[in-house]
Amino acid sequence: MRPRTALQADIPTAPRKRDPMMTRDRVLRAGIVEFCRHGYIGARIDQIAKRAGCNMRMIYHYFGSKEKLYIAVLERVFGELRLEESRLHLGHLDPVTGVLRLVEFTMDHLGRHPEFVALLGNENLLRGKYLRKSQVVPRASAPLLEAIRDLLERGRREGVYARDVDALQLYVSILSLCYVHVSNRYTLSITFNRDITEPAWLDARRRHVQQLVLAYLCSSEPSARSPFSNAALARLT
Amino acid sequence: MRPRTALQADIPTAPRKRDPMMTRDRVLRAGIVEFCRHGYIGARIDQIAKRAGCNMRMIYHYFGSKEKLYIAVLERVFGELRLEESRLHLGHLDPVTGVLRLVEFTMDHLGRHPEFVALLGNENLLRGKYLRKSQVVPRASAPLLEAIRDLLERGRREGVYARDVDALQLYVSILSLCYVHVSNRYTLSITFNRDITEPAWLDARRRHVQQLVLAYLCSSEPSARSPFSNAALARLT
Amino acid sequence: MRPRTALQADIPTAPRKRDPMMTRDRVLRAGIVEFCRHGYIGARIDQIAKRAGCNMRMIYHYFGSKEKLYIAVLERVFGELRLEESRLHLGHLDPVTGVLRLVEFTMDHLGRHPEFVALLGNENLLRGKYLRKSQVVPRASAPLLEAIRDLLERGRREGVYARDVDALQLYVSILSLCYVHVSNRYTLSITFNRDITEPAWLDARRRHVQQLVLAYLCSSEPSARSPFSNAALARLT
Amino acid sequence: MRPRTALQADIPTAPRKRDPMMTRDRVLRAGIVEFCRHGYIGARIDQIAKRAGCNMRMIYHYFGSKEKLYIAVLERVFGELRLEESRLHLGHLDPVTGVLRLVEFTMDHLGRHPEFVALLGNENLLRGKYLRKSQVVPRASAPLLEAIRDLLERGRREGVYARDVDALQLYVSILSLCYVHVSNRYTLSITFNRDITEPAWLDARRRHVQQLVLAYLCSSEPSARSPFSNAALARLT
DNA sequence: GATGAATGAGTGTTCATTCAT
DNA sequence: AATGAATGAACACTCATTCAT
Secondary structure, three states: OOOOOOOOOOOOOOOOOOOHHHHHHHHHHHHHHHHHHHHHHHOOHHHHHHHHOOOHHHHHHHHOOHHHHHHHHHHHHHHHHHHHHHOOOHHHOOHHHHHHHHHHHHHHHHHHOHHHHHHHHHHHHOOOOOHHHOOOHHHOOHHHHHHHHHHHHHHHHHOOOOOOOOHHHHHHHHHHHHHHHHHOHHHHHHHOOOOOOOHHHHHHHHHHHHHHHHHHHHOOOOOOOOOOOOHHHHHHO | OOOOOOOOOOOOOOOOOOOHHHHHHHHHHHHHHHHHHHHHHHOOHHHHHHHHOOOHHHHHHHHOOHHHHHHHHHHHHHHHHHHHHHOOOHHHOOHHHHHHHHHHHHHHHHHHOHHHHHHHHHHHHOOOOOHHHOOOHHHOOHHHHHHHHHHHHHHHHHOOOOOOOOHHHHHHHHHHHHHHHHHOHHHHHHHOOOOOOOHHHHHHHHHHHHHHHHHHHHOOOOOOOOOOOOHHHHHHO | OOOOOOOOOOOOOOOOOOOHHHHHHHHHHHHHHHHHHHHHHHOOHHHHHHHHOOOHHHHHHHHOOHHHHHHHHHHHHHHHHHHHHHOOOHHHOOHHHHHHHHHHHHHHHHHHOHHHHHHHHHHHHOOOOOHHHOOOHHHOOHHHHHHHHHHHHHHHHHOOOOOOOOHHHHHHHHHHHHHHHHHOHHHHHHHOOOOOOOHHHHHHHHHHHHHHHHHHHHOOOOOOOOOOOOHHHHHHO | OOOOOOOOOOOOOOOOOOOHHHHHHHHHHHHHHHHHHHHHHHOOHHHHHHHHOOOHHHHHHHHOOHHHHHHHHHHHHHHHHHHHHHOOOHHHOOHHHHHHHHHHHHHHHHHHOHHHHHHHHHHHHOOOOOHHHOOOHHHOOHHHHHHHHHHHHHHHHHOOOOOOOOHHHHHHHHHHHHHHHHHOHHHHHHHOOOOOOOHHHHHHHHHHHHHHHHHHHHOOOOOOOOOOOOHHHHHHO
16 A cells, blocks of 8 residues: 655646646646756756646746745655654554554655655755755654654563664664665666666565664663673774 | 865865876866765856866866766765775674774765765766766775675674675665765754754764664574564564 | 848847747848858857847747757748749740740849858858758759759750750759859959959859850750861760 | 879878978868868867877967968968969960860869868858968969960961850859859759769769850850840840 | 967857746 | 746857967
């Protein structure tokens, strides 16, 4: 059950006559595709207009400028992610299932939206210049962090999680493990001479990441009696 | 011992007279900065010239085109990474120390070169179009993978590593864990309302990542008797 | 009755407001002048824009590129020639009148459009690179050749023309005799130290060319009894 | 027996060491090729340098500027033509043979040097701007005209030529008839959909032109009793 | 005599944006 | 609401030419 999102180019081709909201929406979705594919600077508004099946002038009519359209795109795409995250209902799942579900969802979402990943990467190239201007996005991720914190706490109480883990560090790790093989799929495939976009490799990666995360959460910190204790581990403490 | 590299904007400002190799090098280093900061499309030739303290024409004299300069930049920056990796001498270290060393180095290198990370991100936005054209880069990463494979094998033989791990998966994970908080430091800082570039957070991250990796390598696969086994884990096997 | 054509620089200077076809036409006519005067490489887009009284950008709006504008210019100028030729109605004239009419028209047209001649010369310098790309021009000259063929045949039947002449050879000769004193008027005037653009000389030339062509068509091939037969003529047969 | 000229690209490839006159000559000959092929504006001095197997700086050393090199090229190429013309010794030939010889030579020379024709065309595009600056060329064609005048006069005296012909008009006609199918070979081939550079067509053309010229010279002016006299001829007188 | 480095003024072309209808 | 025309500021790249060795 993989929800479809606006990232696919499923913009209706027939330009409905005189349907303002429709046109606005078509422009926005065309913008998502264009900005994801070419970044902010690389995006061409005549291409967006063409893809939206409307006049370039319409884009200015509805969004005012390239920058404002771009910000609208950022908000839409982030909003979708946060919305879907909220639907995971992590608070209703047991700690292990919850973490695994989050990993699975994150990997699926990024895997299904490689161009959203590209958009993110581009926004970072711009040092967050536009995301910062958004009124909505910066406030939206608190619930997720709270849900993770809750999972970790419950896991500790139930004795299934052995460590005291920072929720943000954990989420950044989960995100990272699900992100780079998507964001850097081209350079990785080239430098390691291996197509890392093939389904078999991606399946292996999902298992690998879930085991990584769980092994960490469920094992205890290294100690003198730990089987993998040695001199090098001293540097970790 | 953290070697400084060309990524910092430490290009001598005084345009030495009639020093061809010097000029070429200054252009290359100015190109690294400009391409890292603005990506391929956003980079401006005249800005590179200005930063290199030379005439725009010189760039074409030495590199022929924006594209060729960009490829030279990619090769330089990748070459540096691979060179430093080779100096880790992973083959001379015991398995645990070796992995920790690799994690440490990767985190340091990416942390010290956030703009190299941006360059990578941009090259992926372009779908690897230019990296693919390089004659050097695609061939350079085999040694690293071989070194990791060797570490894992020795760890297994010595009984310190419990799992049969794919070297590429492991390296992609290490890279990921060291990469995203750099590549996405702006969007993460904004969405989580927390400055993740501050040294304290980065130190915590280093420990977190090293523990994550080691916990995974040293623990055994989940089994029926495992303390953290439960229904959810069935999906992992 | 000498129709004026676009070759003269009679482009209205006042930039009418919002008249797309007008603007397009003004660009085309400005292009004719600029390309004729400086050739393809020497022509400057900004000069064309200035002459057309519009923005450089408009040229790309209407024609797409310098090359496409140049091809449009070629097509316009050739089209004009072929159109006027078709209006001669050679088929309705008796053979002698027809040939004289064609000579007269060709000399007039080239004489009135020395810059079209320059344009032709330049296209040959480029080895026909652009004319070849035209969809229209290559097909347009068949009717003329057919009309000449008809004139020659009727002349033969009526006994007024003594020779069996190839229509293409004849037309190339007529064209040549009307062409070079225009195309090469500068070098000829310099090397022969004589202004060959003065009306008196041009009038003399017209008579000379008409007599040359008619003398050839009406006389019979040299034979043993021919008054101008001699040893040298042997080489002609 | 077709004399070779500098127009062929027979520039020795080995850059002789320290042979000033040699280098100068190589530059000049490379310039002929480049200017002929691309015209004045289109010619690239780095291409000339490369073809001459020397440094761009040498061109400025020997010729001072692109313009001066171009003028030197004009003088060389014109000088060659006039030199060869003088070797025809028209004064020693009987009138018919002389004219035929001149036609033959002109057709051969232009046919063998299509790129010289292009150079001429280009110089006319520039309105003779550079040829005018030459000290040598403008004065060199008087002997040829004198020789033609002598041929015509002798022909009249001997009774073989029936008309009183202007020498310049005749020469311009001969030149024209030998010139356009070379200068305009591309546009003619395209517009008439026929390859006019094939040997068979050129052979036919030579015969055609010689007959055309001789028919004119040897026939008398049209009169009332002339077989080809009709109403239309009235306009010729 | 000979060379490679260096330069400034263009050149065709592109782009986000505004005007007029 | 919607459109096509029009614009000015860049942009990558080129060229004849000069400088320094």
